[in-house]
Amino acid sequence: MREEFLHYLWKFTKFETLNLRTTQNDPIVIIKTGDYLELSGPDFFNAQIKIGTQKWAGNVEIHLKSSDWYVHHHEKDPAYENVILHVVWEHDTEIFSKNNTEIPVLILKDYVSSEIINNYHSLMTPKSWISCEKQMVQIDEFVFKNWQERLFFDRLERKAKFIYELLEEANYDWESVLFSLLAKNFGLNTNGNAFLQIAQSIPFSIVRKESFEIENLEALFFGTSGLLDSEKEDLYFNDLKIRYFYLLHKYQLDKVYTEPLQFFKHRPDNFPTIRLSQLGSLYNKHQNLFSKVIILKSAKDVYNLLNVATSLYWQNHYQFDKESPKKLKPLSKSFIDLLIINTIIPLQFAYSYKIGESNAEDLISFMHEVSPEKNAIIDKFESFGIISENAFETQTLLELKNEYCNKKACLRCALGIELMKSN
Structure with a gap:
C-alpha cells in the first residue's frame, strides 16, 4: 500500500461517504475534499468538512499510519497548524495540535470497498515492463487521446524551462x-x-x-x-x-x-x-x-x-x-526530424508563451507531420499494441514512460485512473 493510493481515494472520493465517523465517533460530512497541489505542506488545501455540528475550513493531511505525523516531524512545522482532519489507513496513535487539542482522525480503510483495493493491487502488481502493459490497449480512445495532449504539453513545459534559462543567460x-x-x-x-x-x-x-x-x-x-x-x-x-x-x-x-x-x-x-x-x-x-x-x-x-x-x-x-x-x-530527413522535435517545436512553444499567445493546436498539427521516432521504448509500446503513427504520439509515450511508468505514478496518470474504474 502506498500513500499515493490514499491520495487517489480522497481526491476522487472513492469510498463510502455516508456514515463517516472519526475515531472519537463524531460524524463527518465532506463538503469539499480540498485542492491537491502536490506541494510541500499538507496534502489537500482549503477543504471544507463538517465534524459533529461544527463546520471547518482548512487542510487535510493523509498518512498510511497516524504515527507518520511524528515520523515526518509535522508537529514542528507551522504549515500543519491548520489541519482539520487527519486521514489514515491505520490508526496507531493520537495526534495533537499545538494547543494540545486532539486532531480528528478518519480511518479510511473502514470505508473502502474490497473491489477498489483489489483493482489497485491488480494495477500495481509488478509486470515485466510497466504496470498496465496488458491492459493499456483496452483503454478508451477518447481518454487516451486527451491524456496524450496533456503529456505532450507537460513535456514541452519541461523543455521550455531550459530555454528560459538560456534566454536569461x-x-x-x-x-x-x-x-x-x-x-x-x-x-x-x-x-x-x-x-x-x-x-x-x-x-x-x-x-x-x-x-x-x-x-x-x-x-x-x-x-x-x-x-x-x-x-x-x-x-x-x-x-x-x-x-x-x-x-x-x-x-x-x-x-x-x-x-x-x-x-x-x-x-x-x-x-x-x-x-x-x-x-x-x-x-x-x-x-x-x-x-x-x-x-x-x-x-x-x-x-x-x-x-x-x-x-x-x-x-x-x-x-x-x-x-x-x-x-x-x-x-538527413531523420536528423531534421530530431531538430523539429527537440529544437523548433519547444522554441516555438516557449516563445509563444513569452509573448502571451497560444499556438497549441498549431504545434500538435506540426508534430503530426513528423515521422515517429524509433527507439527501444517506442518498440516496447508497439509490442503491447500501442502503435505510433507520428512524432506527436512517440513524444507522449516517452513522457508517459519516463514521468509516470518509471515512477510508478499510476494513480496520477489518466490511464491508471481509467483502469481503476474498469478492472
Whole structure:
C-alpha cells in the first residue's frame, strides 16, 4: 500500500461517504475534499468538512499510519497548524495540535470497498515492463487521446524551462538562444553538452559578424572544441588554425576548453566534425535564422529551410588529414526530424508563451507531420499494441514512460485512473 493510493481515494472520493465517523465517533460530512497541489505542506488545501455540528475550513493531511505525523516531524512545522482532519489507513496513535487539542482522525480503510483495493493491487502488481502493459490497449480512445495532449504539453513545459534559462543567460536574445539550442541538438546525446559549451563560449554577436565566411565559423567551432589543438600537415587544418587565433585576437577572446568531443560508436555521418561543419553551413546560409524558424508551420517548410550540407573540405573528409570518397553530407530527413522535435517545436512553444499567445493546436498539427521516432521504448509500446503513427504520439509515450511508468505514478496518470474504474 502506498500513500499515493490514499491520495487517489480522497481526491476522487472513492469510498463510502455516508456514515463517516472519526475515531472519537463524531460524524463527518465532506463538503469539499480540498485542492491537491502536490506541494510541500499538507496534502489537500482549503477543504471544507463538517465534524459533529461544527463546520471547518482548512487542510487535510493523509498518512498510511497516524504515527507518520511524528515520523515526518509535522508537529514542528507551522504549515500543519491548520489541519482539520487527519486521514489514515491505520490508526496507531493520537495526534495533537499545538494547543494540545486532539486532531480528528478518519480511518479510511473502514470505508473502502474490497473491489477498489483489489483493482489497485491488480494495477500495481509488478509486470515485466510497466504496470498496465496488458491492459493499456483496452483503454478508451477518447481518454487516451486527451491524456496524450496533456503529456505532450507537460513535456514541452519541461523543455521550455531550459530555454528560459538560456534566454536569461543570453540577455533575452532569442537568436542566441536558438544558436545554443541548435548546437546542443546537433551534438546529439553524446556530444550535446560539448556542443552547447562551444556555442556558449562564442558570443553570438561574433557568430553573426563572421557568418559570411564559412571558414571563419568553422575556425571558431573547431578551435573552441579543441579539434585544432595539434600539429598536422593538412592545409585546411592549418588555415583554420591561423583563422582561429586571428579571431581570438580580433575579438579579444580567451581560449576556452570544452568537454572533449566523442567520435567513438558514432557512424561517420554523425562525427562531431561533420555536425559542426553543417552547423556552420546553416549559419553561413541564413542570417536572422530565429525570425525564419519561429514562423515555420510545417515539416516541409523545415526541410526546405534546413537544406544545408557540409563545407567543401568535409565532402571528402570525416577527420582532418584522412581523405575519404566524396559525399555531399547534407542534413538527413531523420536528423531534421530530431531538430523539429527537440529544437523548433519547444522554441516555438516557449516563445509563444513569452509573448502571451497560444499556438497549441498549431504545434500538435506540426508534430503530426513528423515521422515517429524509433527507439527501444517506442518498440516496447508497439509490442503491447500501442502503435505510433507520428512524432506527436512517440513524444507522449516517452513522457508517459519516463514521468509516470518509471515512477510508478499510476494513480496520477489518466490511464491508471481509467483502469481503476474498469478492472
